[in-house]
Amino acid sequence: MIHFIVWIVISGIAGFIASKIINKTGSGLFMDIILGIVGGFVGGFIVSHVPALANIGGQGGSGGLIIEAIVAMLGAMLVIFLWNLLFRSNK
Template sequence: MDPMGLLIFLLIGAIAGWLAGVIMKGFGFGLIGNIIVGIVGAFVAGLVLPAIGVSIGGGIVGSIIHATIGAVILLFIIGLVRRG
């Protein structure tokens, strides 16, 4: 992966993690934490969304939406585990 691709990858992860934290209210993990949540969320969405037949368009906006959905799912699961 070239440096520009890595930068875009990290930026999408940070935006997705931040958006998921805003949507889930109270789940802020800082910049590094948000990047990790966004990247793991993109992976989660990559597994879950195709399994239920959901397809999101390509491009950067589609990638951010995709990663945000996965990050929200991830934060929801983390919230359930913390309460349990």
């Protein structure tokens, strides 16, 4: 349970950072965190279902938290990019 809570916090932070990387202004703090959590799920799903990526991070070694943060960040960037494509108006 603690691991899940830590993962949610990491994903939320990753979403905030990813939003600043993708579109500089973000989509608002709450939406950035939500998109980061969704991105964490997406990144985890992709990593666990792509055979070439399935063993990334080893067997939960010391790099596990760092790898999870990177996966969450990349997943968040993908989700935020797609969100912007679908829902942002071109101004």
